[in-house]
Amino acid sequence: MSAELILQTRGLSVRYGQIRALESAHITVRSGEIVSVIGANGAGKSTLLGAIMGSLPPAGVATGEVLYRGQTLGVTPPEHRISEGLALVPEKRELFASMTIEENLMLGGYVRRHEGRSALRQSMEEIYEIFPRLQERRKQAAGTMSGGERQMLVLGRALMSKPRLLMLDEPSLGLAPLVMNEVFKVIARLRDTGVATLLIEQNSRAALQVSDRAYVLELGQTTVEGTAAEVAANPRVIEAYLGHRH
Numbered sequence: 001m002s003a004e005l006i007l008q009t010r011g012l013s014v015r016y017g018q019i020r021a022l023e024s025a026h027i028t029v030r031s032g033e034i035v036s037v038i039g040a041n042g043a044g045k046s047t048l049l050g051a052i053m054g055s056l057p058p059a060g061v062a063t064g065e066v067l068y069r070g071q072t073l074g075v076t077p078p079e080h081r082i083s084e085g086l087a088l089v090p091e092k093r094e095l096f097a098s099m100t101i102e103e104n105l106m107l108g109g110y111v112r113r114h115e116g117r118s119a120l121r122q123s124m125e126e127i128y129e130i131f132p133r134l135q136e137r138r139k140q141a142a143g144t145m146s147g148g149e150r151q152m153l154v155l156g157r158a159l160m161s162k163p164r165l166l167m168l169d170e171p172s173l174g175l176a177p178l179v180m181n182e183v184f185k186v187i188a189r190l191r192d193t194g195v196a197t198l199l200i201e202q203n204s205r206a207a208l209q210v211s212d213r214a215y216v217l218e219l220g221q222t223t224v225e226g227t228a229a230e231v232a233a234n235p236r237v238i239e240a241y242l243g244h245r246h
Ligand SMILES: Nc1ncnc2c1ncn2[C@@H]1O[C@H](COP(=O)(O)OP(=O)(O)OP(=O)(O)O)[C@@H](O)[C@H]1O
Pocket: 016, 019, 020, 021, 039, 040, 041, 042, 043, 044, 045, 046, 047, 048, 057, 059, 060, 091
């Protein structure tokens, strides 16, 4: 598969009033690549994903460019970005609490409605294969699910849109180790189908293991970049993010 340039940010900056949360971030992600962004709390990781998705909180003002498959996204609203193939699983897992798991998944496939119901059903079956728990609970209201089950559902819902660029903000948060391994396996399998993944993960070690390339974000700036192996071998990275158990 040829590696298409899926995402490129150029001088992407975000301010929340006086706070400069992101300062001229330059990031690229190609098809079939898993790229992780490592950084301390408050470094600007979620802000970066929000700026790419066009879903920053109202206080956030972005400048610079986000190019998706060579086209600048400008003021394209998030719904359009989803139709274009971007998907974000944000830090705040928002679900339609009174709807069932199945209804939530179907909503995730809304942008593919022209493909017809059976195509969406097929996708849903694939997600149930990955997360059997979701199938067991498919008629349950999303609002009554456990934290880990919610995690599975938000990821499943993002996959229903068949993204080309999947952005995950700490997908393993609250997941049991076995389920977390499952999530990382899913990401690796998606890579083989050409999906580009931009991954943020508190567990830097696990993130680097599954990634092709990585960036370190410090105070809103990308300070280190390289292959995952290079970044994992960087003394500063070892000291700050890998050397000690957090
Ligand atoms: N709506 C907002 N208004 C004001 N400041 C904000 C807002 N959202 C984020 N910030 C600030 O911007 C900075 C970057 O926040 P961001 O959430 O992007 O960090 P992060 O790297 O995702 O951190 P974490 O690892 O804790 O999730 C922080 O200093 C944060 O307090």
